[in-house]
Amino acid sequence: MIKITISIMMVLLMGNLTWGQEPIEHPPEQYDRKDFTEDARISRGGQLYDNWWKTKLHIDKPSEDHPLWKLQSTNKRSGYSTWRCKECHGWDYRGKNGAYSKGSHFTGFEGVYEASQKMSIRELEGTLKGSTNNDHDFRSYISEEDISDLALFLKKGTADLTVMLNSEGVYEEGLIFYRTNCMTECHGPDGTSLNFGNEEKPQFIGTIANKNPWEFIHKAWAGQPGSRMSSGIINKWTDNDMRNLLKYSQSLPDKVPEMGWLDRTKEFFGMGKKKASYNPNEYRGFGPKFAEYN
Numbered sequence: 574m575i576k577i578t579i580s581i582m583m584v585l586l587m588g589n590l591t592w593g594q595e596p597i598e599h600p601p602e603q604y605d606r607k608d609f610t611e612d613a614r615i616s617r618g619g620q621l622y623d624n625w626w627k628t629k630l631h632i633d634k635p636s637e638d639h640p641l642w643k644l645q646s647t648n649k650r651s652g653y654s655t656w657r658c659k660e661c662h663g664w665d666y667r668g669k670n671g672a673y674s675k676g677s678h679f680t681g682f683e684g685v686y687e688a689s690q691k692m693s694i695r696e697l698e699g700t701l702k703g704s705t706n707n708d709h710d711f712r713s714y715i716s717e718e719d720i721s722d723l724a725l726f727l728k729k730g731t732a733d734l735t736v737m738l739n740s741e742g743v744y745e746e747g748l749i750f751y752r753t754n755c756m757t758e759c760h761g762p763d764g765t766s767l768n769f770g771n772e773e774k775p776q777f778i779g780t781i782a783n784k785n786p787w788e789f790i791h792k793a794w795a796g797q798p799g800s801r802m803s804s805g806i807i808n809k810w811t812d813n814d815m816r817n818l819l820k821y822s823q824s825l826p827d828k829v830p831e832m833g834w835l836d837r838t839k840e841f842f843g844m845g846k847k848k849a850s851y852n853p854n855e856y857r858g859f860g861p862k863f864a865e866y867n
């Protein structure tokens with residue numbers, strides 16, 4: 574009886590404090606392409622740039638290395654990784670002149686930012702059909718629509734991230750932005766509700782924001798392939814929003830904090846389900862939150 578009374582009190586007390594109780598189902602949805610605005614296509618292009626196999630349904634992953642991979646020997650990855658645009662050209666779109674100028678991802682390949690400024694959309698599409706190099710023809714895997722979304726992203730969705738990240742964001746603004754856009758449904762108050770890594774080597778918002786701000790910006794901007802994560806492109810977030818969000822996210826922990834008394838009590842009463850059941854690596858397809866964009 575006492576336990577029941579306490580239990581009821583706890584429910585009343587913590588009604589406002591609980592979150593992430595319901596399993597979050599996020600299967601990516603398929604939208605009719607004719608409903609796509611230009612922003613939706615740019616966002617989709619950015620997700621293809623990140624990971625085209627995850628953005629598309631009904632397509633096999635190449636198992637061999639990309640034919641251009643043999644031109645380099647410094648990056649030891651193999652298989653599908655070698656087919657991702659970001660692996661050769663970087664999260665900051667600057668290839669060998671950017672963040673991948675050193676470290677295990679170094680290939681020596683050029684970036685795409687300058688080309689995206691200089692070339693027309695047609696020319697950019699051409700590069701993905703082998704116009705500059707036969708081995709850079711992606712048509713066995715991706716469609717004309719994918720190619721045009723990718724070119725549109727390069728032309729209109731990329732920015733010089735070095736310049737963008739030159740000035741710092743404002744922590745307090747980022748906090749409000751984070752709580753409004755990222756916390757409730759998905760990432761939780763401290764960004765540890767979704768683990769992009771695994772149990773042993775967890776990766777949270779805080780991990781990516783600190784380790785790889787360019788990846789952080791790219792994903793917050795274009796959206797995460799195979800999830801319904803919002804896209805800054807579709808939601809028309811500004812450069813300042815992105816900088817503020819990054820600044821705040823860099824303060825988030827890279828491991829799950831020890832449980833405090835509140836969480837332990839919640840767990841005791843069977844209310845402590847802290848992690849959403851959604852696994853970020855589970856799904857494929859393009860499915861940003863369209864609620865904001867409709």
Ligand code: HEC
Nearest residue numbers: 639641642655656657658661682685688697700705706723
């Ligand atoms: C295996 C590494 C690799 C992958 C994966 C790759 N590229 Fe490239 N990309 C290159 C190389 C090398 C060049 C220079 C090719 C050439 O023209 O000789 C290049 C050139 C380009 C260019 C022209 C740049 C310029 O300055 O002329 C664009 C645009 C481009 N890639 C976009 C993409 C996109 C989009 C993807 C993903 C669908 C992609 N690349 C995937 C290696 C790669």
